[in-house]
Amino acid sequence: MSAAGDRLQDTACRAALGLPDVSHGYPFTPGLDVYKVADKVFLIVTDDPDEQIITVKCEPEHARAHVRGHASITPGRYLDKRHWISLGPGPGITERLVTDAVEDSYDLVAERLPRRDRADAR
Secondary structure: OOOOHHHHHHHHHHHHHOOOOEEEEOOOOOOEEEEEEOOEEEEEEEOOOOOOOEEEEOOHHHHHHHHHHOOOEEEOOOOOOOOEEEEOOOOOOOHHHHHHHHHHHHHHHHHOOOHHHHOOOO
């Protein structure tokens, strides 16, 4: 079952907030809810009801595969198009895919943190 835009975003937010040491706020603009681990961004959720997307960090080869496999996954908005993808509602965008994308993004960011900041990250 595909996730509608609001469910996609709610799923992403719940997944992010369930991870260790996550903070969120609006550091860039009021329309972008940004989730961080140790002050490093791993998820951006738009507050625009006309553009219900999330943007996550992704390994470049996985990013290309996701973009090829899903019409509503595009190279990341707002960030490096090679290392970030944006997911919007559409066929094949399931709650499991969204949760996995958020968790993978968190893991990518957390594994690159200095050791002192990694202690509580999973």
